[in-house]
Amino acid sequence: MNDKVFYSVAALIALGMVALSLVWPQGLGVRSPAPFGHAIELPDQVRAERERAERKEKRHAEEAAERAARAQAQAEGDAASAAPVN
Template identity: 70%
Template structure:
């Protein structure tokens, strides 16, 4: 085989392999980051777990605020009944 043909074809194959590596999925099935691949999207399971944790934290914060408001109202009521006597 002629050296000019061999080295030229080797260079072309190497460039094609480099170009393919820029857009081929990497890791465990995830796409390459932008600008070569698609935007990385969280799996539905992970997204659902995070949303559930956020809802739970919000619910607990609301319950704590309600308990604090009830305690404040109870102390004000006991203070007003004590001052009325």
């Protein structure tokens, strides 16, 4: 094979591989840079499950705060009723 043909083809293949590496996603699951990649869109079901979990967690936190406030108020009421009156 002629050297001029071989090195020309090798250079074109190398340039093609470099161009491909610029648009191919990098790493495991990572999107390509802005001009080539697409925005990550979650399916509606996944989004709904995450929102449901957030609401549940928030509700549990509010309930725990209410229980703590009731317990504190009851403790203060017990302390006030147990104090001697002059």
